[in-house]
Amino acid sequence: SYDLRQPPSLSVSPGQTATFTCSGDKLGQKFACWYQQKPGQSPVLVMYQDSKRPSEIPERFSGSNSGNTATLTISGTQPADEADYFCQAWDSTTAKVVFGGGTKLTVL
Amino acid sequence: EVQLVESGGGVVRPGGSLRLSCAASGFTFEKYGLHWVRQVPGKGLEWVSFVSGDGSETFYGDAVKGRFTISRDNAKNSLYLQMISLRSEDTAFYFCAKDHYLDTSGYPYVDSWGQGALVTVSS
Numbered sequence: 545s546y547d548l549r550q551p552p553s554l555s556v557s558p559g560q561t562a563t564f565t566c567s568g569d570k571l572g573q574k575f576a577c578w579y580q581q582k583p584g585q586s587p588v589l590v591m592y593q594d595s596k597r598p599s600e601i602p603e604r605f606s607g608s609n610s611g612n613t614a615t616l617t618i619s620g621t622q623p624a625d626e627a628d629y630f631c632q633a634w635d636s637t638t639a640k641v642v643f644g645g646g647t648k649l650t651v652l
Numbered sequence: 653e654v655q656l657v658e659s660g661g662g663v664v665r666p667g668g669s670l671r672l673s674c675a676a677s678g679f680t681f682e683k684y685g686l687h688w689v690r691q692v693p694g695k696g697l698e699w700v701s702f703v704s705g706d707g708s709e710t711f712y713g714d715a716v717k718g719r720f721t722i723s724r725d726n727a728k729n730s731l732y733l734q735m736i737s738l739r740s741e742d743t744a745f746y747f748c749a750k751d752h753y754l755d756t757s758g759y760p761y762v763d764s765w766g767q768g769a770l771v772t773v774s775s
Binding site: 581589598630641643646 | 759
């Protein structure tokens with residue numbers, strides 16, 4: 545089966561850059577997307593097709609995907625960005641949607 | 653505004669069955685694929701199943717294949733998940749989720765989520 549791996553946690557200070565990674569075999573040959581989930585809420589799409597931002601997501605969110613790693617970057621991180629972030633891809637070989645295990649962002 | 657409202661969650665004994673429903677509004681229902689995604693409280697997201705816009709294609713995660721059946725009724729703007737042979741490890745919130753495209757040729761991802769329905773499998 546296809547796996548996506550994410551570090552379980554990330555801590556940054558307000559105003560710093562938060563960089564999330566998502567690793568999978570030849571992930572760069574697939575489209576990656578990212579979801580933000582705050583406690584008690586449903587997930588929200590924050591990045592799709594590697595680097596496209598939904599209209600309601602601030603410009604300080606950006607994404608990239610190359611080789612075996614997709615990256616989500618939040619510039620000027622704010623306390624309101626504190627949440628769990630999940631990457632996701634479609635594995636056409638197995639015809640399955642795959643989620644990473646998630647990274648918990650703490651903004652200290 | 654897209655709205656997805658799940659119903660049918662509850663407590664069921666191991667080996668039992670349950671049917672989840674999702675009522676959708678705010679978009680042209682038959683033009684989009686739909687997913688079920690589940691989440692154990694405090695844990696990560698797990699993809700359960702996907703159905704294409706016309707219902708002709710269905711896909712399942714390994715953990716539920718052979719036990720769960722996804723279906724949709726485009727006349728009623730409704731999505732369903734029939735679950736049988738339930739196990740304790742099926743206990744989770746189940747989210748109804750709208751895909752951005754009609755079928756898997758669009759490299760599936762979710763652009764709208766419901767609030768979730770809790771399924772508890774316990775004796």
